[in-house]
Amino acid sequence: MSSIATGLNPEQLAAVEHGQGPLVVFAGAGSGKTRVITRRVAHLIEAHRVPPYRILAVTFTNKAARELRERLEQLTPGQAKSLWVGTFHAVCARLLRAHAAQIGLRKDFVIYDDADQKSMLTRVIDGMDLDDRVFPPKQVAYRINTAKQEGKSPDMLEARDPFERTVREIYAEYEERMAAASALDFGDLIYRLVRELDQKPELRAALKARFSHVLVDEFQDVNHVQFAFVQALCEEHRNLCVVGDDDQSIYRWRGADRRNILEFRQHFPDATVVKLEQNYRSTQRILRAANAVVAHNLEREPKRLWTENEDGAKVTVVACDDDRDESHTVVQAMLMLADNGYARKDLALLYRTHAQSRVFEEALRRSNLPYRVIGGLRFYDRAEVKDLLAYLRVIHNPADDVSLVRIINKPARGIGKTTLERMTETAARGGTSLYAALLALRDDSSQPAASRKKLAAFTELLDKLTERKDRGPATLARDVLAATSYIDALRAEDTPEADSRIENIQEVLTSMDQYEADASEPNLTEFLELVTLETDADRSVTDDAITLMTVHAAKGLEFPVVFVAGLEEETFPSHRGYAGEEDPDELEEERRLAYVAFTRARERLFLSYANQRRIYNDIKLRRRSRFLDEIPRDEVNLVGAARRPSAPAPMRSPYGGGSSSYSSGSNYNAGYSASRPPARSVTSRPAQRVEPPRGSYIDRSEANDLDGGIALGMRVQHSKFGIGRVTAVADGVPPRVTVDFPDGSRSIISSYLTPV
DNA sequence: TCCGAATTAATTTTT
């Protein structure tokens, strides 16, 4: 038992040993949050004799869930297996399956990811004879997802204008098609469960008695339905422990509501509050820089994050001429670090958007530095992988329309557009699945014989495969590949792309074998669920390579050396290109994102920007991010091509008059005293509090007010479509308006329009 | 029905 308390500071210990009732832990970056959660669960099991299966721990990623389970296995051998640990999505999926009959769901429902959802919506919109330029599936999907995050069914959706009324109808129709396919989208997993909990007292009673202790990690990123779910589970015992950091809330666009943690005490007035403010991860300088930036936010829980770690090196700001220069300089620095005691896997490059990875990838390849990109295109999103999985899904559940459409003519078997249209029509008329319609057409003697024959061949193939359904996913997948000659077709192509596709398929097969070896009762349903809920970030790092990823993906990770690239206005902070002044909430979220990025670094932090950048065709002048100017000058070492007398639009900084006073001429490599510091000694220096600089809000009098707002009825110009009139305005991300152009109505992102 | 060519729209972040 002593092992549970070893090495904890008083606040951590208080959180670990807290007894009954609600608990909120404000855990600053690097304050040992994971440690507290792990120890607390172990403590509940060991000291309070809580059976593991009555403890639920919700994490943000599958990887975090796995790690939690592994660490607990070490702390409490043999007990961790029966714990409930997982993401909201995984946990809710499991509960939905367990109570499927009660809820009126098929136990083996499939989960649709975003791409599946979008193709379902495309089919729905098409089937309703609507113009998908006026109702772009992506935009409708965004609205439906938002509705589900807020717990709204179609009839609860606002419909103030014709556009919104139609969206509501699409939503309703979509729900019916999803039910017919016995499919749930990501949003459904939580929303449906919460809805059932509201409507079925027996279910609510069962679930609130199911767990005795609930823990939620990254609570600042929980949205409305997720909180409702947690509240329902805890309303009886009230043993709810939430852990989070409002400064690290970066998922507002996904419905995350920081008020959930900031106002936790209003929901649970008797909640115990613990603040973890000692940082064990970063150097003083890194922490001071990060603190100074986030201190510019107005709406936050006051806190003082401090560390006993040494001062460390100054934060290096790398000023570059252009994007090529930036990638080159960053890679040079990486090479130097790699020569001076750092392993490649100690280095990470973070950026705001995936699109930024390209230039760096090229530069890294040229320098023969091994790297891995996290995110972007998910492994399971690759076309060939999706094809194979679609076969498995149809075998598993023939009513899965989206998957059926995907494979029906892959490989080409002469079932084309005409036949598919006929099927869709029949299905719509009879209110059945596409597969049922397919069978009907096959058996309908009034149909053309040639098409009937092709359909029969296809169903025969499926039937043959379905017979072997229970032999495990891996075997089944190999059967599918053999029966469709999928790999043979790729091999015949004999191109590098085809080869890499074959490799990807091999990798799926390997992961299936792995799954069968690991799972207690391997089955197709579980495997398919695992695969759709798995993110790229969940795949673990083993090889010695530099990691490239978005700041979002870096949440919860740490690296000895972190590079953050593209610190420029419009990019980081990003802005949605909406006309007029900036949204202060959005800017504050960007600042929190910067805070997350900076605090990933343990020893060295490099921040880079370019004065001009190639975007599409032309070269755009860029302005250094205001976040850079929010870092105290003393913590910064400026290197690189900062010789330009002044940036395009000099910014006033609280630490100096303008950019010229900031830079100190061209001292190209001055910043790289790159060798790794000796292993950190256990210092017992008195704690130095790091205070944010006071009164340093930047005067941004030259804020861009170039383009005016787009409003209803306004005449606007688009570079391609010419001049038109705005007929509807929709807020959203990004904001769009519907415009009547000479050649028809279109939905356009408003930043692509100029008023005339 | 299929394939390559032409067209067109788009850049945030993800379970």
Added chain:
DNA sequence: TTAATTCGGA
């Protein structure tokens, strides 16, 4: 720029 989708000819 480039990815995705549509189009047109075979």
